[in-house]
Amino acid sequence: MGLLILRRLVATIPVLLLVTAGVFALIHLTPGDPIDAMMAESVDDSVKRELRRDLGLDRPLYLQYATWMGRLLQGDLGRSIRNREPVIENVGHRIKPSLQLAGLAMAISLLVATPIGILSAARRNSAVDRVGTTFALFGICMPNFLIALLLIFVFGVTLRWLPISGYVDPLEEPWDGLRSLALPAITLGLALAAVITRTLRSSMLEALSEDYIRTARAKGLSDGAVIRRHALKNALIPVVTVLGLQLGTLIGGAVITEYVFALPGVGRLVVDAVFARDYPLVQGVVLLIAVGFIVSNLAVDLLYGWIDPRIRHR
Amino acid sequence: MATILVAPAPSRSVRDRRWGTLRRAARARLAPFGAAVMLLAVAAAVLAPVVAPYDPLKQNLDNTLARPDRTHLMGTDNVGRDVLSRVIWGTRVSLVAGFGSVVIAVLVGGVLGLVAGYAGGGVDNLVMRLMDAVLSFPPLVLALALGAVLGAGLTGVVIALGVVYTPTFARLMRGQVLAITAREYVDAARALGVPGWRIAWTHVLPNATAPIVVQASLSVAFAILAEASLSFLGLGIQPPGASWGSMINAGRGYLQQAPWIVFGPGAALFVTVVGLNFVGDAIRDALDPRLRV
Numbered sequence: 001m002g003l004l005i006l007r008r009l010v011a012t013i014p015v016l017l018l019v020t021a022g023v024f025a026l027i028h029l030t031p032g033d034p035i036d037a038m039m040a041e042s043v044d045d046s047v048k049r050e051l052r053r054d055l056g057l058d059r060p061l062y063l064q065y066a067t068w069m070g071r072l073l074q075g076d077l078g079r080s081i082r083n084r085e086p087v088i089e090n091v092g093h094r095i096k097p098s099l100q101l102a103g104l105a106m107a108i109s110l111l112v113a114t115p116i117g118i119l120s121a122a123r124r125n126s127a128v129d130r131v132g133t134t135f136a137l138f139g140i141c142m143p144n145f146l147i148a149l150l151l152i153f154v155f156g157v158t159l160r161w162l163p164i165s166g167y168v169d170p171l172e173e174p175w176d177g178l179r180s181l182a183l184p185a186i187t188l189g190l191a192l193a194a195v196i197t198r199t200l201r202s203s204m205l206e207a208l209s210e211d212y213i214r215t216a217r218a219k220g221l222s223d224g225a226v227i228r229r230h231a232l233k234n235a236l237i238p239v240v241t242v243l244g245l246q247l248g249t250l251i252g253g254a255v256i257t258e259y260v261f262a263l264p265g266v267g268r269l270v271v272d273a274v275f276a277r278d279y280p281l282v283q284g285v286v287l288l289i290a291v292g293f294i295v296s297n298l299a300v301d302l303l304y305g306w307i308d309p310r311i312r313h314r
Numbered sequence: 315m316a317t318i319l320v321a322p323a324p325s326r327s328v329r330d331r332r333w334g335t336l337r338r339a340a341r342a343r344l345a346p347f348g349a350a351v352m353l354l355a356v357a358a359a360v361l362a363p364v365v366a367p368y369d370p371l372k373q374n375l376d377n378t379l380a381r382p383d384r385t386h387l388m389g390t391d392n393v394g395r396d397v398l399s400r401v402i403w404g405t406r407v408s409l410v411a412g413f414g415s416v417v418i419a420v421l422v423g424g425v426l427g428l429v430a431g432y433a434g435g436g437v438d439n440l441v442m443r444l445m446d447a448v449l450s451f452p453p454l455v456l457a458l459a460l461g462a463v464l465g466a467g468l469t470g471v472v473i474a475l476g477v478v479y480t481p482t483f484a485r486l487m488r489g490q491v492l493a494i495t496a497r498e499y500v501d502a503a504r505a506l507g508v509p510g511w512r513i514a515w516t517h518v519l520p521n522a523t524a525p526i527v528v529q530a531s532l533s534v535a536f537a538i539l540a541e542a543s544l545s546f547l548g549l550g551i552q553p554p555g556a557s558w559g560s561m562i563n564a565g566r567g568y569l570q571q572a573p574w575i576v577f578g579p580g581a582a583l584f585v586t587v588v589g590l591n592f593v594g595d596a597i598r599d600a601l602d603p604r605l606r607v
Contacts, residue, residue: 255454
């Protein structure tokens with residue numbers, strides 16, 4: 001296991017280098033002058049010159065990259081040109097709502113998908129199965145923002161049960177906090193639940209057709225025990241893989257969801273930075289998200305090896 | 315499967331066969347629906363100037379937020395524009411973005427995969443690590459960042475999505491190339507002294523196309539969703555131009571008084587994506603029987 005972790009970590013290094021190079025190049029992809037793109041025409045020339053010097057844009061490219069990387073290795077991701085705060089602090093203020101949203105969404109998706117996926121497989125071709133597969137298809141083809149607006153329309157605008165925007169920290173005010181996160185978490189959770197349902201259903205079908213299931217049935221175990229003890233355990237392995245593959249979609253979904261519900265999270269920060277043309281902030285946050293994404297993919301990979309010993313020994 | 319048990323299980327194989335037949339029957343019913351949706355979308359996009367009942371940009375401040383009725387089948391928006399006409403014009407944007415970005419990804423990814431798989435060694439390593447790097451970004455975040463620096467407009471979004479989908483096709487093509495170049499007929503061609511590029515062009519490429527086509531047909535649906543998400547966030551076609559995502563974003567402030575501004579284009583988007591998914595499934599079944607469930 002230790003060797004596996006080491007091998008994966010080493011393999012990540014060149015990719016990380018390329019990722020940083022890509023993020024660095026981002027600002028240079030702007031058609032025309034990035035400074036002009038970031039600042040209004042009316043801004044004084046001396047201010048623009050200062051920013052250009054600040055960002056090092058007046059120096060040769062390789063020097064810029066070297067300096068940028070040097071700072072990066074010391075943990076300096078640059079500063080936002082809007083509020084002059086370091087990127088790290090900008091993200092620090094925003095990370096809590098994002099993590100709460102992701103955690104709740106994950107919990108909701110598992111609560112919804114596990115029973116539907118199991119029932120669909122156990123009673124395949126029944127009415128339950130048809131409802132389950134239709135639900136999965138809907139969830140996969142429906143963009144996040146449309147689910148969000150449907151929920152807002154039904155539970156926010158028509159029934160007026162839940163708030164449709166804003167954020168209250170559930171750690172400080174549990175009830176209002178959970179209410180403020182309810183619709184965003186359901187939005188994100190349903191999209192994820194659709195994918196999990198689909199995967200769980202097909203992996204359950206496969207597990208249920210294995211010989212050991214027939215053996216378990218033959219020795220007189222009840223249906224419930226067969227599913228719980230024998231089929232589900234094996235069917236969960238592909239679900240973990242899919243969860244890993246869905247991380248990127250989950251992050252993208254969080255960006256949209258935070259935008260729709262005006263949640264002050266990291267996703268919202270990216271969107272705001274993009275539209276404020278705050279390129280250093282965009283670079284910093286995108287880099288952080290990418291690194292987080294790589295690390296969690298690595299974690300899923302290792303988790304997979306831990307769950308399924310067959311992989312470890314390959 | 316396992317041979318421990320003495321008696322084979324006839325019930326299982328029979329059940330599976332019946333299940334497979336049912337699935338195929340269901341697919342066969344869904345594929346024409348998908349094809350119809352796709353034809354309708356293409357027709358709407360091409361014939362938009364002819365079939366749209368009103369000018370999609372023409373405002374009518376005397377008739378804002380009008381309910382759907384016989385004169386305006388999907389109602390009007392906050393400045394009195396006909397929602398149906400804007401949905402029809404928006405089809406163009408969605409299809410151009412969906413197909414355009416996938417075409418870019420297939421061409422660039424295909425060539426990269428071909429070169430990587432065929433050249434091997436350092437080139438292969440470099441290209442594939444580059445693809446890994448692109449895959450290290452959550453797709454929407456990468457598209458958002460690229461779209462931001464490339465500037466607002468449809469071109470920026472199409473290029474951004476093209477970049478996002480490129481690694482998928484590069485990996486697929488490389489895998490195909492590796493599998494095909496190990497075949498005997500490629501050895502035979504080499505032994506006959508056929509130059510490398512010609513082997514790639516006449517032997518490898520034609521045999522590698524099936525999975526690429528399958529992946530491409532499924533990717534279009536997701537690219538259309540991605541374009542809608544980006545234009546919902548404000549990238550892509552700028553106002554007053556009509557795209558489904560931007561219409562939905564503009565309408566969300568009127569969800570209570572005029573939900574049709576959101577749900578008109580929303581329904582168009584959903585139906586198109588479902589339809590394209592069915593078409594993609596059908597193409598997969600037709601081209602790659604091994605994947606048939």
